[in-house]
Amino acid sequence: MHKILVAAVAACLVVVVLFSGCGGTTTGSSEASAGTDATTAPAGTAAADSQGGQLTGDPIVIGAVVSTTGPNAPLGEPERMALELFEKQINAAGGVLGRPLDVVVLDDQSNAKEAVTATQRLLQQEKAVAVIGASGSASTLAMKAITAQAGIPQIAMAASNNITSEPPSDWIWRVAPKDDLAVERAVSHVAEGLRVTKIAVLYDENAFGSSGLAQIEKVKDRYGIEVVAKESYKTDETDLTAQLTKLKGSNPEALIVWGTNPGPAVAAKNLKQLAWDIPYVGSHGIANAKFIELAGEAAEGVTFPTTKILFPESITDPEQKALIEKLITDYTAEFGQAPNHFSSHGWDGIAVLVAAIEQAKSTEPAALQAALNGLTDFTGADGIFTYTATDHDGLKVDDLIMVRVEGGKWALAQ
Amino acid sequence: MTFEQLLQYIFSGLTSGSIYALTALGFTLIYNATGLINFAQGELVMLGGLSAVGLYQAGLPLPVAFLGSLTIVLIVTVLFQQLAIRPLLSRGVLAQVIATVGASLALRTAAMMIFGREALPLPAFSGDTPIRIFGASLNPQTLWVVGSTLLIVLALQLFYRRTLTGKAVRACAVNPLAARLMGVSYSNVVLLSFAVSGAISAAAGVMITPISFMTYSSGALLGLKGFAAAALGGLGNPVGAVVGGVALGILEGLGVGLVSSGYKDAIAFVILLLVLFLRPQGIFGGKAVEQE
Amino acid sequence: MSGGTSSRVSRFVPRNWSFAVLAVAVLLVPAFTRDTYILSIFAFMATRFMVVVGLWLLLGLAGQISLGHAAFVGLGAYGSAILVTRADVNPWLALVMSAVLAAAIAGLIGIPTLKLKGHYLAMATMGFGEIIHILLIQLKGLTNGTDGITGIPPLSLGPLNFSDPRLYHLLVWVVALIFFLLALNLTNSRLGRALQALRRSEVAAQSLGVDTSWRKLQVFMLSAVAASIAGSFDAHYVQFVSPDSFTLNVSVILVCSVVIGGFRSVWGAVWGTLLITILPEIIKRFNEDAVNLVFGLLIIVIVVLLPVKSGPLARLQLLLRGRERL
Incomplete structure (x- = not known):
């Protein structure tokens, strides 16, 4: 009979879970003050013109x-x-x-x-x-x-x-x-900006990188581009010179690196170490100040697709420009x-x-x-x-x- | 494959391999004293690297940041040993291993909360200009890693073979009870081993960071590869750890060159398994000792 | 583990009483709540429980460690996912086929691997787990790589559709409890006694005529089957599988569950599963970022303060149960 007690304790723990519901990590503050007209505030432009009084x-x-x-x-x-x-x-x-x-x-x-x-x-x-x-x-x-x-x-x-x-x-x-937009932007840059046809792809093994590779394979024919070599790496990998050496052996004219930090920064530094001077096209995964901080000088000349938040000057739509500048x-x-x-x-x-x-x-x-x-x-x-x-x-x-x-x-x- | 490429694969393997070797050395020390695999070893390396970055970014010169990071990791390791491992010494290896698993989770998360979620860099000790040998190139930081690995192995060999304390440590590895009967303080030996292992791991972390950057999550992969290297070379043997690490790195480098980068880790593990099946005590391991 | 028929009978009854209480308590949960959040915690707890019980037999009973059991969970999950979505196999048949495959693979790799001891066994099983994980990523044609496989249908049986979380709860817990009952009875079977003997001393067991390699292989395969079935259930429940659910980390946490629960009896698996599942959920309520910091520290505290064989918790258990086998 004694194990009944053990089971009873287990059941108690279950009850703890049952009743510990409600009240998660609420990020909001309830001291929010209210404007009078609720429906007038479109998302981004709603500024802090609060007039006191609680929201009901x-x-x-x-x-x-x-x-x-x-x-x-x-x-x-x-x-x-x-x-x-x-x-x-x-x-x-x-x-x-x-x-x-x-x-x-x-x-x-x-x-x-x-x-x-x-x-x-x-x-x-x-x-x-x-x-x-x-x-x-x-x-x-x-x-x-x-x-x-x-x-x-x-x-x-x-x-x-x-x-x-x-x-x-x-x-x-x-x-x-979605991936194919960013990939299309990058690949069209290779075809129309760099004007080369033979590329090598270095991609992260995670979902981000492999999905990028799959999209590159999908759109390459439309831009008349040939993927001559592809290699992968793990996000935390210490050294990518082996992969780059192998890619170099296929004599590509441009290198696409699809991954998020820190892999692409390691790749940029390793490229420099190997003295391999090849146009480096990254993914939107490196569209941040971190990449430049990590890769330092090796980041010079790297191109990558990004949404416009990195570069508000490029926005033509005045409404979006105002929104992004305010957000920043x-x-x-x-x-x-x-x-x-x-x-x-x-x-x-x-x-x-x-x-x-x-x-x-x-x-x-x-x-x-x-x-x-x-x-x-x-x-x-x-x-x-x-x-x-x-x-x-x-x-x-x-x-x-x-x-x-x-x-x-x-x-x-x- | 040209000779240049082959050499480059080997150099690439040497870079990763020396990193694995340095991590494996930390495993070896603790294993030698306690027969314990420290699952937090990779996290100690990570903590070493990140602490150095933190101190360096706070404005301290690199050598001071290096020493500071050594001190921090040393304190963490000694605290962990005293609070968690010491009470468990009489309770078998498995309980201690689980305590190190807990420590690895805790250290990783603490590092994330302190140093943030992004990778952090550290400048190379002696510049970034690569050294070119027969058309292949080597990162000068790799030489720092290789050099310090060799230095540490030499120091450890001298310590284990020439000093009384070192002999006491080896005695504990062979038979803790007999060593204790001969007047060796087992818990002091364990404390010493943890401290030295922590210091070596911290040094490893600082030296690796200029090559591969450091994130709070980097410890997992380093720990896995370090353990694999140590097992390949034969647990408990410093020379074996280094040979195992470099062998693992070069296997991976050649795996990329000859097969495919996606399978390079699989190739390395298959070979590791084959070695273990043929020689269950690793390349340099002594006679297989049954661990409880 | 004293023999005697009479003592076995006298222990058999209370053991089944407490089992009955556990079973009734767990199976009644859907009567009290419709909250799918709580039911989803229970659903994952059930499958983890299966794996932990299997691992308990391997580690607690036979003394053999495995740091690669996430791979067997993965084999079950991917086996079901691939067979059901690509080959239109009946989900139940796919579950059985995956389990057979897992057993076969466990048998194949077990023969050389289980000859190793201690940390080398840990390393070898870990290597096996990593290799399977890499294959799940690399065999893109079969596994769809890191993107994973979507659109796995929920289980159903005739008119019963287990996409209803309360029905699924009953199904998965019945399976888990059957496996637990099996494990309870196994500890006192011929195999169970052989395994306990070989945990103490393999040489002594051999000298008593126990075929230790075969016994170890048997329990290894059994635990692989449990893991595989658990994986299949999870795959149908989440309706999605991807390789990052089957990493070394998962294997390590599974072993932690076994050790924290203790080797005293299979009931340790209940404790271990409960703690490892519920502690993080509770810590989350206070601080989401620090979950693994607190959880990691708690693991250390539990291991240090509540030792497996002696210490506060063990003594408490001893007190509660009157007597205990060692």
Whole structure:
């Protein structure tokens, strides 16, 4: 009989979990002050013209699953910060539909299983009306099955093509430029900017890198480009001279490196060490100040595609330019560092949802779905979004630019 | 494959291999005293590298940052040994191994919270100008790593063979009970081994960072490769650790050259398994001793 | 492990009583909650429990360590995913086929590997795990590389559709509990006694006529089957698999669960699974970034303060259970 007690203790622990629900890490501050007219504040332009007085009504809860720990943490951290900034600003400007916005951000530790439990928690315990996430493709795909089954809108921030295609789901939209846009931008730069045809590809073995390679293989024929060699590496690999030596043996005319820091920086330094003078085209994964800091002089001349947040001067659309300049100012003031394109994914993820809620004047899933599918020419930090019932990707190739590192700074490449 | 390429693959392997060797040395020391595989070894290397970056970015000159990082890791290692390993000494290796797993999780996360999530660089000790030999090129920082590895191995060999304390450590490795009966303080030997292992790991971290940068998560791969190198060479043998590390690195380099970079780790592990099946105690290991 | 028929019977009854209580408690959970968050924690706990029980038999009973069991979980998950989505095999058949494959692979690599001892065994199993992980990434035609396989359908059986989380809870826990009951009974079987003997001293066991290599291989294959079935269940539940769920880290945490629970009896697997699953969920409520910092420190504290064979927890258990086998 004695083990009954053991089992009873186990049951007690279960009860602890049962009742420990409700009240996750709420990033928002409830001291948000209210504007008077709720519907006038469009996402980005809502400034801190607060007039005192509390926002009334139940908060509108939007859940987010990002990777603030684990290998995807460099992506998830800026996403989380942008979400916090947005929440703070919109609540200062009158909230959403006159109700305060509550963004609940959970960490998935860059792990698909954790993303599943986190999403369930957001839907069940936090009563989120929509979810944003995740930082990595694997977690996003794991979440997708849940949101599709529950019929809850999900805004994805990861790049893998599968997210909006296979298997089809009516409940997922994407704010990040998907892989083929960035790849197309980079490959068109090789074909039209550098005017060469033989390329070598060095890619990270993770989902980001291998998806990049797959897209390169897909679009290469359209640009008359031949992939003469391809090699891979692990994100934390110590030395890439062996891979580069092998690639060099095939005499390519340009090198595409598809990965996120620090691998591409190691590659840049190793290229210099091998004295191999070849045009280096990177991915949007190195579109940040970190790459220049890591690679130092070896970063000179590297070109890569990026959304326009890195280079507001290049923006022609005045509304987007104003939005990005304000985002850069506010974000830098709040966090002491400039936003990168992961920050803009976070910002757009919540902005798109809030726009849909305001348009639908409701938080009902079906109304949100209709509003998201009808979203046209919405100005975000990543670009101008237009979703339809069949296109859940929103962005176009024009939303990306090519940037070159010159004198430790960025310059427009075309 | 041209001769130049072959040489370059070997040099590339030497760069990674010397890094693995330096990490493997840390494993060896602790294994020798306790028969314990320290799963936090890679994290100690990572902590060494990141502490040096932190101190260097705070404005200290590189040599001072180096010493400071050594001190920090030494303190962490000694604290860990005193608080977690010491009470477990009588309780078998497995409990101690699990404690090191806990330490690796804790150190990795603490480093993330202190140093952030992005990779951090450190300038090379003697510039970035590569050394060219027969058309292949070698990073001068690699020579620092190779040189210090050799120096440490030599010092360890002298210590183990020529000094009384060193002989006491070896005695503990062979038979802790007998050593204790001969008046050797087992727990002091373990403490000493952890301290030296921590210092070597910190030095490894500082020297690796200019080559490959350092992130809070770098420790996992370094630990895995270091353990593999140590097992390949024969656990507990410093010379074996170095030979194992360099062999592993060169295998990987040639794996890229001859097969494909995606499979290079698989090739290295297959060969490691074959070596273990044929010679279960590693290349340089002594007679297989049953570990409880 | 005293023999005697009478003492075996007298222990058999209370053991099954506590098993019954555990089973009823766990299976009643869906009656109290519809919260899919809690049910998803239980769902992952069930599959982890299966793997941990299997590993307990290997490590706790036979004294053989494996740092590569995530690979067997991966084989099950990918086996099911590939067979079901590409070849349209019935999911249950795919689950069995994957388990057979895992057993076969365990048998193949077990023959040379289980000859190794201690850390060399740890290294070899770790190497095996890494090789499988690399193959999952590199065999793109089969596994779709790091992108993983999407669109794995939820399990169903006739009119029962297990996409209902409460139904799935019942299914996965029934399977896990059956496996646990098997393990409970196994410890006192011929195989169980042989394994305990060889854990103490392989030479002594051999001299008593125990075919130690075969026995070790048997339990290794058994634990691989458990891991594989758990992997298949997870794959159908998450409806997605990718290689980063089957890393060395996962294997190490599984071994931690076994050691923390203790080698005293298979019930250690219950404790270990519970602690390793629930502690992080609780820590998360306070600080998400620091989860693994606190969790890592707690592992150390648990190992130092609550030793496996003697110490506060063991004494408490002893007190609770009246008597204990060692």
